[in-house]
Amino acid sequence: MWDFITSSVIIFLGFIGVMLFKVFSIPEIIFLILFGIFLGPIFNFFNFSNISSVLPYFTCFAIAVLMFDSGLRLKIERLFENSKLIYLSLLSFIFSFSVISILFKFLFNFRWAISLAFGALFGGCGNTVLLTLLRSMNIKEESLTYFSFELAFSNILSFIVALSSLNYLSMGMVKIVESLKMLFTQFSAGMMVGGLIGVLWLIIIYAIRREEYFYILTLAMLIAAYSFAEGMDGSGPLASLIFGFIIGNYERVGRIFGFKFDVHEVGSIRYLLGGLHSEITFLIRVFFFVILGLSFTVASSFEFLFGLLITLLLFLCRLFVMLPLTIKREFSYEKYFFYLNVGRGLATAVLSFIISSQLSDLSNFILNLSIYVLIFSNLLMSVLVKLTLRELTPVVSVK
16 A cells, blocks of 8 residues: 555655746756655655565666657657767767766776766766756757757667676676677667567557557557567667667658658657657656655765765766867857756666666665765756856847
């Protein structure tokens, strides 16, 4: 019974968090984590153990949906028309990822696989908060496209690197060459399953495109793709990514099979994939941030200070990469927002539970550190965005 009560309270708190974000322009991530901390460790209304039993299953579902969402955001035409998107996103991730990985390696003397997992945990800037804010402003479509692409690309890289590092650790004393072969087999199987099921579902979509419950059936196929891939010792996350990529580019991929979607059908499919999918991702977002708050344990001040250090390093990495690349480009005032995209998001929350479950000796450290980085990075981004908007008030208008 407590599982259901806890879940219902979490969903209700999620709605409150969104309302507070609209009022104060402070990311709901911060409110949701604080809600969890107050309800759990401080006042003991709820216990993390009450819902930890379903966490592994919900984590798998969250990975599938997140990778599916990233696949939906990757549009074929944007990849070919603007290769700069890939270059900027990749460079930003690699630099942040490398700095954090090296920090953990030489500060704690972890194995490189563990350090790389931490680098992936904090290296990706997959946060929808800044994108949501920019959509309400007079921002060029090119900039919105970049932030949307970086969100998707960053999530993909974070999950692939983190899960690959954990898989390597689980292989024990296997040689590097053998482990790379096994990882390649996993990736290949996952991509094959995701591609086959994606194409199959695209054919079915065309046949039932005027029927109801389209998104629910798509969600069922997503779970099937993830499960089949994992059952074949493949990569479920990659299967979900490829499945989402095919469905997200249904018009272009459909032309290969001679499918023709009229304007009304395209609008209906976009609504179902956009509106209903956002409801599912909202539920996952709320669940993981509040649960992360419930998992908080009071420890030494080192985690607090180290979380602050990581946040500052991530901001400096962002400036170091973006400043030379945007200073001569025609982004006008929008270039300032490129520097400020330091807030970590749902990918960090989900990965924190995955990594902590694999590295049980470091579980409390990983979860607490993730909480601090999520709060500090989003708080820093929120403050900097407000200061930037104050300076740019004459040129920035809100829609």
